[in-house]
Amino acid sequence: MKFKFLLASLVLGLSSTAMAGGAQDAIDAAKKAQKEAAAVGMEWRDMGKTIKKAEEAAKDGKEKKAIKLANIVVMQSKESLKQAELAKTAGPRF
Amino acid sequence: MKKLISSVALLIIALPFVTVQASTPAEDTEAFRSYFKKAVPDVKFEDFQNGVYALDADSREQWIEIEEFPPYELAIDKGTELWEKPFKNGKSFASCFGEDISGTRAKYPYHDEAQDTIVTLEGDINKCLTDNGEKPYKWKKGNIAAVSAYIAYEGRGKKVDVHPKTDKAKAWYDKGKKFFYAKRGQLNLACADCHVYNFNRKVRSELLSPALGHPTHFPVFRTKWGEMGTLHRRYGGCNKNIRAKPFKAQSDEYKALEYFQAVMSNGLELNGPGARK
Numbered sequence: 350m351k352f353k354f355l356l357a358s359l360v361l362g363l364s365s366t367a368m369a370g371g372a373q374d375a376i377d378a379a380k381k382a383q384k385e386a387a388a389v390g391m392e393w394r395d396m397g398k399t400i401k402k403a404e405e406a407a408k409d410g411k412e413k414k415a416i417k418l419a420n421i422v423v424m425q426s427k428e429s430l431k432q433a434e435l436a437k438t439a440g441p442r443f
Numbered sequence: 444m445k446k447l448i449s450s451v452a453l454l455i456i457a458l459p460f461v462t463v464q465a466s467t468p469a470e471d472t473e474a475f476r477s478y479f480k481k482a483v484p485d486v487k488f489e490d491f492q493n494g495v496y497a498l499d500a501d502s503r504e505q506w507i508e509i510e511e512f513p514p515y516e517l518a519i520d521k522g523t524e525l526w527e528k529p530f531k532n533g534k535s536f537a538s539c540f541g542e543d544i545s546g547t548r549a550k551y552p553y554h555d556e557a558q559d560t561i562v563t564l565e566g567d568i569n570k571c572l573t574d575n576g577e578k579p580y581k582w583k584k585g586n587i588a589a590v591s592a593y594i595a596y597e598g599r600g601k602k603v604d605v606h607p608k609t610d611k612a613k614a615w616y617d618k619g620k621k622f623f624y625a626k627r628g629q630l631n632l633a634c635a636d637c638h639v640y641n642f643n644r645k646v647r648s649e650l651l652s653p654a655l656g657h658p659t660h661f662p663v664f665r666t667k668w669g670e671m672g673t674l675h676r677r678y679g680g681c682n683k684n685i686r687a688k689p690f691k692a693q694s695d696e697y698k699a700l701e702y703f704q705a706v707m708s709n710g711l712e713l714n715g716p717g718a719r720k
Contacts (some may be wrong), residue, residue, distance in 0.1 A: 390696060392688040393629050425629065436625035439633065441471075442640070443478045 372407040375419035379403060382426030389433035393425050468607050468616055468706050475639075475707045479655045483643060491656035492711045494719065498643050499650055506718065515592055515664040515716040518671045522593025525586055530575045536590065539571035548598030548713050552605065552702050554612035561615050561698040564591055565673055582692035583676035588662040592671060595662065595715030602712055603659060605705040619703025622696055623654075628687030634700070637681075649720065658704045660717030667720065674701055 379400050386392040403418035466474070479491065483498065490497040496506045526536050540547050551564040568590050569579035580587035607616040626633045637646070638654035645651070661674040668676075675692035678700060682689040690696040 387688070390690075391627055394683055394686040394688050395629070396688070429627075432626055432631065436621060436627070439621050439625040441474065441478075441624060441635065443474060 372403070372412045372415040372419070375416040375423075376400065376403050376407060379419035379422035379426075382423045386426045386429040386433075389430060391429040391433045391436070393429055396422050396425060399425075465617070468613070471620065472707055472709060475655065478639065479642075479653055483653075488710070489712065491653055491708075492659040492714050494652040494656060494660065494717075495650045497656075498653070502650065502720075509718050513664070513716075514666075514718050515662075515671060518589045518592040518662070518664065518716060519596050521586070522589035522591070522596075525590050526593055530572075530577050532575055534575050536568070536571055539567070539574070540594070544594055544597045546598065546601060548595050548715070549601035549604060552698065552705055554607060554609070554615055554702070556609055556611060559611050560695075561702045563675075563693065563698060563701060564594060565675070566693055566698075568594075582673065583679070584668075584670060584672045588671035588673055588676075591662045591673060592716040595713065598713055599715070600712060602710055603705055603708045605702065605709060607702070607706065615699050615702050616706060618695070619699035619701070622700045623703055628682065628685035630685040632685040634681065654704065654707065656708050656711050658701060658708055659711050659713050660715045660719075662715060663717040663719045665719050671716070 379396075383392060383396045383400060386396065399418050399422050403415045403422075406412075406418060407415035476488065479486075480488070486497050493503075493506075496503040529535050548564065551567070552561050554560075555562050565582065565587050568587055569582075572579050580590075607613045623634045626636070634654065637651050638657070642651045642653040658674060661677070662671050663677070664671050665677075673692065675694075675697045678697045679689035679692065
């Protein structure tokens with residue numbers, strides 16, 4: 350009985366740690382991605398706001414939501430880096 | 444024969460590089476104007492200084508009525524007051540800009556070769572303050588827009604006359620040009636997407652203004668703002684609209700953009716301050 354209880358506690362503890370680590374990792378990646386976008390002058394308007402929302406969600410224990418929000422920023426940053434590449438040859442179409 | 448073959452080969456290799464050579468500011472200006480002329484042949488070149496009011500008769504009528512009691516008048520009065528008020532050291536704005544400021548607005552923006560930067564009117568207003576031990580104004584509205592409005596008003600009638608002559612100045616021009624044509628933000632739009640390729644079309648209820656003539660009438664009183672604002676305030680608002688993080692007013696990005704836009708608007712009359720929606 351004791352063994353089962355310990356095992357259950359361990360599984361629960363591990364999974365929550367992984368979730369917390371996952372959210373924090375995702376938020377850290379989002380912050381890094383935001384910096385990369387800013388460095389090329391292509392940061393999108395709501396990146397900072399979305400990171401804040403992700404941090405609030407993580408604080409409230411809404412790990413999945415936090416990861417989802419942080420991943421949006423990472424995806425946006427990838428798009429903004431593509432814009433920066435295209436901007437190098439930007440010019441009139443007439 | 445060998446020489447001929449190698450010469451032809453060299454020509455073939457070099458040809459693509461020759462054809463993609465960057466255009467000069469004068470060539471760009473010509474192409475820019477031709478584009479607008481072709482798009483709206485009935486609009487005279489000199490009318491582009493009036494923005495959307497050059498395009499839409501109803502809006503123009505309303506604007507003419509607004510101009511009878513212009514909302515920027517209070518800003519001119521405030522600007523006059525600030526202009527005349529001595530600094531703590533006894534000097535005033537006139538010590539920086541001179542007593543006759545009829546030609547002052549038309550000097551800006553310009554490239555400072557020694558500092559390798561673009562100098563804007565607002566930049567020099569704040570420089571004058573700090574050089575005289577005063578606190579600089581905030582960049583986008585309030586006192587800076589008021590002094591700028593006063594100088595613009597006194598300089599009405601002069602024409603935009605900005606020509607990048609040195610390599611350094613051309614580099615700033617190119618930076619501004621790239622900014623203007625580069626897509627940015629979540630909506631993936633460039634300045635040119637709205638104000639060149641889709642000017643004279645509506646976004647919701649508002650007509651998109653032509654980029655030709657943009658810098659002539661700033662600072663402006665915008666109904667949306669309910670107050671005056673500088674050109675860089677407007678740039679920031681535009682960038683926010685397309686969900687790009689705006690740059691700071693007087694950042695290198697916006698100074699370069701202002702410089703590029705001024706070159707495109709060469710020959711148009713300066714008619715600031717203006718009233719816009």
